[in-house]
Structure formats: C-alpha cells, structure tokens
Amino acid sequence: MDDFPSPEPTDPRLEAMAQKVLEETIITEGDGTIYWALKVTRLLSRVAKKHQCFEAFYDAVIKGDPKTRCCPAHNEKLIGNFGRAIMCVLRAFRFPVIRYESQVKSILTCRHAFNSHSRNVCLNPYHYRWVELPTCQVPPIIVNKELDYGEPPIRTEDALDDWNQKDLKEEQVVASWDVPNVTMRGDEIKLLYDRYAAENGDFQYMNYGNFGSFDGSPCSSTTMSLGSSFASLLQQSNRQDDEEPGYYRSGLSSPASHAASPREFIPNGNDTISLDQEMMDDSEVSDIMHSENFSSENNGNRKPTYADGRPITPIEPRPLYRSSALELGDLSRQAGIYECVEYEESPSWLKLIYYEEGTMIGEKADVEGHHCLIDGFTASRTDSETRSRFSLGWYNNPNRSPQTAEVRGLIGKGVRFYLLAGEVYVENLCNIPVFVQSIGANMKNGFQLNTVSKLPPTGTMKVFDMRLFSKQLRTAAEKTYQDVYCLSRMCTVRVSFCKGWGEHYRRSTVLRSPVWFQAHLNNPMHWVDSVLTCMGAPPRICSSRT
Amino acid sequence: MGDHHNLTGLPGTSIPPQFNYSQPGTSTGGPLYGGKPSHGLEDIPDVEEYERNLLGAGAGFNLLNVGNMANEFKPIITLDTKPPRDANKSLAFNGGLKLITPKTEVPDEHTPMMSPVNTTTKILQRSGIKMEIPPYLDPDSQDDDPEDGVNYPDPDLFDTKNTNMTEYDLDVLKLGKPAVDEARKKIEVPDASAPPNKIVEYLMYYRTLKESELIQLNAYRTKRNRLSLNLVKNNIDREFDQKACESLVKKLKDKKNDLQNLIDVVLSKGTKYTGCITIPRTLDGRLQVHGRKGFPHVVYGKLWRFNEMTKNETRHVDHCKHAFEMKSDMVCVNPYHYEIVIGTMIVGQRDHDNRDMPPPHQRYHTPGRQDPVDDMSRFIPPASIRPPPMNMHTRPQPMPQQLPSVGATFAHPLPHQAPHNPGVSHPYSIAPQTHYPLNMNPIPQMPQMPQMPPPLHQGYGMNGPSCSSENNNPFHQNHHYNDISHPNHYSYDCGPNLYGFPTPYPDFHHPFNQQPHQPPQLSQNHTSQQGSHQPGHQGQVPNDPPISRPVLQPSTVTLDVFRRYCRQTFGNRFFEGESEQSGAIIRSSNKFIEEFDSPICGVTVVRPRMTDGEVLENIMPEDAPYHDICKFILRLTSESVTFSGEGPEVSDLNEKWGTIVYYEKNLQIGEKKCSRGNFHVDGGFICSENRYSLGLEPNPIREPVAFKVRKAIVDGIRFSYKKDGSVWLQNRMKYPVFVTSGYLDEQSGGLKKDKVHKVYGCASIKTFGFNVSKQIIRDALLSKQMATMYLQGKLTPMNYIYEKKTQEELRREATRTTDSLAKYCCVRVSFCKGFGEAYPERPSIHDCPVWIELKINIAYDFMDSICQYITNCFEPLGMEDFAKLGINVSDD
Structure with missing residues (x-):
C-alpha cells in the first residue's frame, strides 16, 4: 500500500529519468502510472548515490548512449519485489521482458563487465546488450519427386479432430481419450540462456585471447578456430541422433502408475553431465556453433555443410548427401527429380486462436515480434501493428458458462510465448497452472505424443524444437505424403x-477445457506445406474409389 | 419523388400486385404472399417471401433489385458531409420507405398469380367509382354487403404510429404500381395561377395522413379488408388540415412565387425548391385555424411532412432565413425547413407498446369472431385517456394503469397501487397530493429550481384536448418544486409502498417499521437531507446505528464513504478529476422513488427512479435518473426520455476507438x-x-x-x-x-x-x-x-x-x-x-x-x-x- 504521489518533493532529475522508464515495463510490472516509474527511479538512484555514481547513472539514462561512463555499484537486492538492482535497471530502461541475468551481456567497452558471481556490477543500462541467440539453422529438405508418396492425406475439415484421431506413425498411440499427463518442472528458458552463456562465454574468452581486439560483435568472431574442434562432437551427435528415438522410448516414457497426479518431469539443468544430458547438450551446442559457422563463413547463405547422418532417399544413400555443397548443388540441379525446400522465416510467426470449450471466440490473431503475452486482462486490441499482447478478458461470448467465467477470472498475467533462436518457449506468468500439449516437446522429452504437460506457475518449457522438427520432416519426406502431412501437428x-485434460482428468479432450487457445507456428507449417507442394499430388488421388 | 418506387423493393414485373375486390373467393387459397402470420414485426415488409413467390413465377427480379440497391444507397454515400441535409434526406428517404408497409400488404387478398384477369378494368372502375362514393362509409353497417360471408385472409394493418403516408401514396397503394400515373393524373399539378380550390385540392392530396385517419383506415380494413379513402374524408384532422391549407393558399395568393414554390416543395418533397416560403408572423406567433391555435411551422410541417410533430422537438435547418425561432417578421412554413431532432426512447416496457398487443392476425381472426364493436374499441382508445402526443417518434402509449386489464400484467407492481387505495385509476394524481399538505415545507423554492415557464406546456396543449392530467393541474405542478427542497418526506410517504416492493434486502425496512418514532425526529433534523451520503461520516460508526436515515442498513456505507476509503487505500490515481464529495446530495422530490441498490458489497447506493406517471421537463434536478445527460434531456417520465437533440462535439481523432x-x-x-x-x-x-x-x-x-x-x-x-x-x-x-x-x-x-x-x-x-x-x-x-x-x-x-x-x-x-x-x-x-x-x-x-x-x-x-x-x-x-x-x- 504505497501512497501516490510521493510525500517527498520530487527531484526534477528523478522525473526526467522516470520519463525514460519503458512504457511496457510500467504496464506489465507497475501500475501503469508515472508514479511507479518515479518510485523505481528513486530506488535505483539511492543505490547509485550510495556508490557515488549517481551523476554517471543519470547521464547514462538520459543520454541513452553506450558511450557513457560506467556506474559501478553493488548489485543490491532492492526492497519490495523489484529484485536485484541490475535486473531492475535493465527491466526499467532496456528490456521489459528480461528474466535472467544470463539474458544480457556487458558490452565490451564496459570496464565492470557483468559477472554473476561478483557483487559489483555496472548500473549503466546501456552497457548491456541482449544476448541474441543465433537462429537454429536447419538444412533444407530434399524431396525426390520421382517417388510415389503414397496415399493422399485425408483432409478433415476440423483440424482438431485430425489431431485427436491420428498421430505420427512411428509412435503407436493409444486412443485419443487416453491422453497421458506429466507435470513439467523446471525452467527451460533459463536452461537455454545459461547454456548459451556458458558456452559462449568460453568462446568469448578464447576470442579475447586469440585476437585481443574488441570488435563488439563476439558472435561473428568466435568461430574461426572451431572448425576442427567440433568434428568429433559432430560425429558423436550424429551417432546419437540415430539412436535417439529408441532411447527415449525405452527410457522415460513408462506410463505413470499413480493415478491421482501426473508424474513429474524435470528438464535437465546445465550443471550435471549425465549421459542423456551430454548427448542433448552436445548436439545442441554443435548445432549452434554450426549455425554460427554458416553465418560467418557464408554470409548467412544457408547451405547444408554438416551432415546429420541419415540417407536422404533410398535411392541416394548417405554418401551423396554427405558430400560437399557443390555436389549438393548438382543434386538439386538435376531438373525435376530432386528439389531443395528451405526453411523460410517470416516475421509473422505465431497465430493465436482463442477457444472457450468447443467454440472459437473472436478472430485469429497474428503475432509479430519475439514475444507475445496472453493475459486475462482487458486491454483493447487497438495497436494492431505492434501487437504483442492479447487480453482474453477482451473477448465476449454470449454462451459463456459460469465455469468459463470463473477460470477467466483466474488467468491474471497469463502466459508468454517467446521466439528464441527460432524455437518457441512458453512461460507461465499466472498463479495457476497451465496445461500445454505440444507434440514437439513430447517427442523431445520422450513422452507419448499426445501427452498433456502441466506447467506450474513461473515454469517455462520449450514447445517447439526446430532441430527435432527438421529431422522429423526430413525423415518423413523420404516416406509418404501422409507422413509429412502429419507433421503439421507438430506446429500446433x-x-x-x-x-x-487427459487420462488423469475428467476432460477427455481439450474441447472440454473452459479456457484454452491454440497457437499455430506459421513458419514450420509453411515449411511442411512447401515440402508437400514439392511432393506433388500423389498419383492415386485420381482413383474413383477414393 | 421517383425514388420511393424503387425503395419499395418490389420488382417492376409485368404482373403487379393489384387490388381487386370482384373475385374475393379466389384469393383464399394458394400460396398467398403475406398470408403467413408475421412474427411481431408487422411493420417490416416481408419482401423476402414476396420475392420467393415471384421467383417461382419466373419473374426477372434480380437485376431490378440491383438497380434498387444502387438507388437506395445514393443518399447514404452523400450523407456524411452535411448533417442537416443529411437528416433531411434520410427522413425523406424513410418517408419513401414507409410505403413498403402497406404496399406489400395489398396483394395478400388478390395475388396476381391467382387472378391476373380483368383486374385493370376493375381498377379503373373502382377508381372511377371511388370518387363518387359518399364520403363516409360506416364500416359496421350490415346492409346489403355483397361480400357478406366471404372469408378474407387476415389483413395486415398499417402501423398507425410510424406510417408516414400521403393520400397519394394511399392511392398508389390501392391502384398498384403501374397505375401510378393514373393516380398522379387524377389530380394534376396546378400552377400558381390555377384557381385556389384546385391548388388546395392538390395540396391536400399530398398531405400526410394522421394517426386517427390511419386508425380509421385500419378499422375499415379490418371490417371490409380493403383500402378506402372515403372514410378518411370526414375525419376531424382532415378538416383541420383542409382549413389550414386553404388559409395558407389564401395568404400566399398574392405571392405567386411562393405559391408555386409551395406546390413544388410538396410535389418534390422539398428537393426541387429549398428556399423559404413565408407568411407574416402573428402577434403571439400562433395561427388560428378551425378553432384551434397552432404554430404555423408545426401546422404545416404536420400537414405535409410528419404525421406527428411538436414545436419543442423541432429545429430549423441551417439555410432557413425566416425560421420560426428567429422571430423575424416573416415565418417560414416550408415543411422541409424543419427537422425533428429529438429522439425519444422508452425504457423497454413492452406493456406500453402497441406491439404488445397480439399481431393483427391473432387479433382479428380468432375462431369465435368477436363483436366488431369490441374490436374497434380495443383499437381506438377513448380520447380521454390518450396521453398527449409528444412527437412523431413516440407517443406515450396508453398507460397500463389506465387500462386495468393490461395493468395487471405490468412488469412490476406500481408502488402507488398500495393496498390502502386500490381503486385509484390515476394514482399519481391523487396519492401524492393527499400527502402534500402534511409535508408542506416553509423553505422557499430553491433558486436553481425555477418554476417551469407555462408556455412550454401550452405548446403541447395545442395538440389536442387530451392533455395529461398534470398539465391541467397547476397546483400539482407547483408542488413538485416546493417539495424538492424537502428531501425526506417522500421516502416516508412511500415507505409503506416501497415495503411491498421486492428488494434485495428483506430486512431493509425493518428498522423503519419497528421504530415508528424515528421519522418525526428526523424530519425536524434538516441536516439529515445529506444523510444518505453522510459527508461527515468518519467510518467509526459500527456501533452507531445509522440514525441519519432509515434507509441505510446498519452494515453498509454510502458510495462517497467507500470512495474515500478507496482513496486512502489505493491512492488518488483512479480518482483524478473527481472531488472528494461527489456533491450529489440527494434531494428527493416526489417525482422519484428512491430505490436502494448494493452494487458492491457493503455499499448502499440510492438510485432514484421516476414515479410512474410523473413528468420532468426542461430542468432536471441533479438527483434525477439520467443525471449524467440531464442537460440534454427535455422531458423525462418513468417510461420515456426525450432528448434535446444536442450533444457534445464529435471526436475528430483518427484512430480505432x-x-x-x-x-x-x-x-x-x-x-x-x-x-x-x-x-x-x-x-x-x-x-x-x-x-x-x-x-x-x-x-x-x-x-x-x-x-x-x-x-x-x-x-x-x-x-x-x-x-x-x-x-x-x-x-x-x-x-x-x-x-x-x-x-x-x-x-x-x-x-x-x-x-x-x-x-x-x-x-x-x-x-x-x-x-x-x-x-x-x-x-x-x-x-x-x-x-x-x-x-x-x-x-x-x-x-x-x-x-x-x-x-x-x-x-x-x-x-x-x-x-x-x-x-x-x-x-x-x-x-x-x-x-x-x-x-x-x-x-x-x-x-x-x-x-x-x-x-x-x-x-x-x-x-x-x-x-x-x-x-x-x-x-x-x-x-x-x-x-x-x-x-x-x-x-x-
């Protein structure tokens, strides 16, 4: 219960700084007024004054320039729920959605480079930059157009039915009413950033050692020396990739025995190197490094220069695919037989459809930008250009049931979708659990494919894994049209x-859930579509018996 | 003029709907258009079904319809630039639209597909005969009716409230579309030099039919199921119009230009000539015609444009140079220079709506057919209980308490129909008055509540002898305003009545009833007029019974107090621009019933409601309902609100709102x-x-x-x-x-x-x-x-x-x-x-x-x-x- 406005007379400098507090932060963290911004500014100024760097801090905030001086101070814990000083600074002035310290890096000119173990930090918010995770680069899918791709897809009108009735072929899924449940514990976004920071920190260190120059873009300069050192890793990952499905099926997916609550699943942290951990991490790291390789060596021209170890087609086994880019180009130039379908990214990556039980409410909403908030409040949808926020409270439904209304009242801050490195993560910001069904995550974690994961408050999980998807797509592209078509469900x-909903719950299907939404990942879906287009219509589609 | 034919939505087919009474028996069978009972939307034409029938007959309809659409939307597209013209056009446009109603109803007795033969001659005959028929036909006369014993399909009746049609329109309706030329030819357009009686005849042909005439038409239609103008001819409203028309022509006879302009305006519905047509202003601004006085622009507006119109709800258009309100020597009587800008709404009490009555099919086609006199009496309410016609948009309907049989179905019990005087048919005129002397307060009138200027009432009074009771009762009127200064008496008066009300607080009146000694104490205490909001109430009252007012539950606070608590707890942020005291000191007048609501837990809010039958005009007290818009309200009753037509400026922001x-x-x-x-x-x-x-x-x-x-x-x-x-x-x-x-x-x-x-x-x-x-x-x-x-x-x-x-x-x-x-x-x-x-x-x-x-x-x-x-x-x-x-x- 803080009183607004503040009793003490406000310093004009504080007010000037409060003006600089980001609008989005004020809305999502504060109360939407300048008073909250003033309060934050005052708290931070106190810290700065204590360490005699207020002038520098003021200067930095007002000018907004990385060339301003450093503001060394202790990374104190602020009163209230403001967290540590540096997080508060960054959230207020730079990055509204920052969650972890590992999501930022000090810029190279900062003399008090951030170190999570040190008490001293630089409070200058412009001495940090957002860690841009390199986009997960995936090789194009090669389609052999001479093959018969089998039966045409059964295109049902309702995608929901399709989801529940059919599933990927390689998994023998039980009937749709028997949807298993797990509870996800852990924080996969943090995992991602920590892992990246750990790996990348090393490289950066290497980089300093090698070149001793500050070019401000360590990403582009890290990979020169990596070529050979990852060769073994690559081999390893290839081998492990081959045995990955089998491994998961035999390992973690044993069904839960206790009926009352779904079993828990904790994604691995980055501190222990267990067997599976090693495999996962290595492959991912190698992937990342490779993508850097591409971007630095080929100026972002994506060419598959590393192999994933599988024969592309029955006709052209491994050797061809594993050969150089030149040969690959020849391959793709064989007119009409092989075609390369590359993954393309468009800025509109997410489409949201809101449902109450079986009814779709409102219209489909497209999202641009790298994160998207779905909350229970009632913001109007005015800013359709820069829309990154959807308030479910805004939607009216004439037929709303009381239970639905009740659940809608609980949503609060809702969930946030992130697009990080071309992959999609979900964060639960509200105080109630959310239930996520993502085939990509289930496949990656080795659950049955239609498993529903319970994501407790503050939890995050990865709902779409690009590498896994591209692998599946590549596999499917060698098989039938139907296989590829099924993969579209990985994008939902x-x-x-x-x-x-699921076997531990009263609801057998998501259509009974009072408040839910479906997120379509446009980019992978587009990829699937392109592959299907390349495959062409299967010949049997003309049969009169279809 | 031409557009309303397109607007009807009727295709101009070769088989037009025609009126034929010579073969009535043939019309009873077959897929009759309009024969289906409508679903309470009598005034909306069932063009749909008509089309379906036509399409069945292979008529080329679609193309024509497209043409219609194009015509229809021309005015819409050009609308938005100039609001006054805009309203003008849309009204004229709607006037054309009105025609749909009766026109589509005609064929239901003689569908063209049923009797395509010998219709034209009949029509000619009929129209020839019609002119000779004696002016009045008694619909109830039983003598030698050639159609006796013939079962007609149920007639669809005119919506007497909303139909704006002229005699010409009625003829068009009767003759069918191809005969339009005949109808037009029947009375040729005179020019200004024609004999005055020709001009008057012509002008009367294009006058708007009044409600009483439509009712007569309906009655006749009900009886004989055919359209007749003759009935209309000896209507009292028509006589008045005739006299007014003659008077005008006489006044204009020296100004041939104005007379010609008037003819043009009437013919072209105001489109051909847009200037003023003036007559000299009389001393009091009013015009005496046929023993009645009226404002000239209203009289002539009603004559040619609106079937209902009153002075107070009229605004002149911008380009009018001699509008009535300008007080110049000349008064413009161009009916298209005045617009009705005031809307009225009625809080949805269906009992007050004539739609509430069963649709005509049920009304007049009951198996055991009622005596026709009964039908008539239900249809035309006796003049004495008709409320004054307020404007064209709403006519306060016969109130339920005036028709006791309907009143029984009223949505909630009337507070004044208390057990102690059950026989009162006009409760509001008796019940409050009997209490006034007891509560007369010596406090002089509040300055901000000036007494209503009487002329405004007389403006309504001219519309007929059927004034509302309070207008006839100046004594009554005065006391409303005296009593405003004394806030509390009313709640005591109506206390017992309120007690019979279903309220969410069953225990709500108990303190009052159990402690009958309280009210006298309070009535001496004049500070208690602020009691319900208790500005000085500091929140330590849990032990104090809320003595200030019997209406407060012990466990509630008022909204003001609650808001103060909120300021303490949550800061002033959401209270910006509001004073600490809302200032809404409740001064009940006897025109309100205070009802107590608790929208949020622990807070009691007084929500005044208009007493049934009371009228507030021109000056709204602050505690009246609709206080937020009180400056835009002209008149308020428990069932209707009349807006002055003004409003704040339209926003010019160019973003999605x-x-x-x-x-x-x-x-x-x-x-x-x-x-x-x-x-x-x-x-x-x-x-x-x-x-x-x-x-x-x-x-x-x-x-x-x-x-x-x-x-x-x-x-x-x-x-x-x-x-x-x-x-x-x-x-x-x-x-x-x-x-x-x-x-x-x-x-x-x-x-x-x-x-x-x-x-x-x-x-x-x-x-x-x-x-x-x-x-x-x-x-x-x-x-x-x-x-x-x-x-x-x-x-x-x-x-x-x-x-x-x-x-x-x-x-x-x-x-x-x-x-x-x-x-x-x-x-x-x-x-x-x-x-x-x-x-x-x-x-x-x-x-x-x-x-x-x-x-x-x-x-x-x-x-x-x-x-x-x-x-x-x-x-x-x-x-x-x-x-x-x-x-x-x-x-x-």
Missing part, C-alpha cells in the same frame, strides 16, 4: 488455463 | 473496428472505413427472420464518439432499435438490471459515458480488491463493514470477474426486435435475430489498467487463496 500448441 | 461485433442469435458473424468519430452500421454493401455494412456479412445458416430484419436495417444506426469519450447512438431507421448497456442501466435509475431502451426511428441517445462507466468499473474492482484483502486478513478501512457480512457475500465480492463488468464497456443494440422481460420469446439479446455489440476501447483499457495495478501492486492470490474464495482451481 494448445494451452489450457487451469483445467487439464 | 471501438470494435463492433455482429451477432445473429448467439452466433458471432463478424466484427469490425470503428474509426473516425461517426461510425455507421447499416444494412448495405459498402466497404468503408467508417461504416460497417451488415449486408456484407454472410451466414449460411441464417434464419428467415434475420433476413427480414437485415432488409429493414437499410440506413441503420450511427455511433458517434464524442470528445468527452462518450458514445451516442442515432437511429437512422424507421424501425426502432433496442439498446442495452451498463451505462444506461446505471443511468436509468431503479433496481431492475439490464434495462432495454427502445430507440425510435431518427432518435438519438447517449449509450456510453466514460466518466460514469469509469467510476462503476473502478468502484467494483477496488471493492473486489478490498474484499480480497480483508479475506487475506489484512487491514482495510472497510473491515468494520465486512465483519458484518457473511462469508458468502465477501467471497462473491472477491471473485468478481472482469466479465461481469464488461457490460459497462459495451453497448448492445438489437435491430427491430425487442428483448427483455417484456418479450417473453426473447428474454435476452442473445435471442435476437440481428444484434451488434460495440466494445469501447477506452473503457476496456481503463479496466485493464486497474487490473494491472491491482495485480502488480498487491500480493497476488495463489492457488490456496483462490481455493479459499470458493473458486474451483483444481485442475480436475
């Missing part, structure tokens, strides 16, 4: 608030 | 964002930024009734987003729209929730006010947070109130959802079809065939900011808290 994520 | 969602029944069909200040919703097919054309929204499973309503929308409605954040609605159709919004609920006073406001054609109404909605949303959300904090065991200023509340009440408060407040951010409009408790077949708007919902962004955003504030600045509720609140948070 369902999130239900508060109420779960 | 709302979203309109279009529903049919409970199916969402489409949505569109509103931009620009004025946003139209119409039935057409235009893609435009400031227009949502419902015609563009397909629905494959559309119901027939929705087709009908969508056809009737045509010009639709207009939402105006004003600079103060309010949203006004103007109905540009002929048919009513039914509006409900949280704001109107709040403003209309009284307890009943989800009130439906019927907005008649051309009327406008404020449907959303940002400041009021903001307060409601804020109070509700802060109260929710307060209750939540109390349940979390924190200290709040409301604790002493909450301690007396049951756990259940507090839980309900703490689990209030934003969904329940969404209605304060929305305006819902149903086209043509009413809903609510007066319409049993459509209890809620979700049952209406065509309705829209306007969501207003600023309201949602304000609600959002409060939600964010509460979520971010207070301890969030966890799962356990939710569970404690009784919410089922289990993920079962």
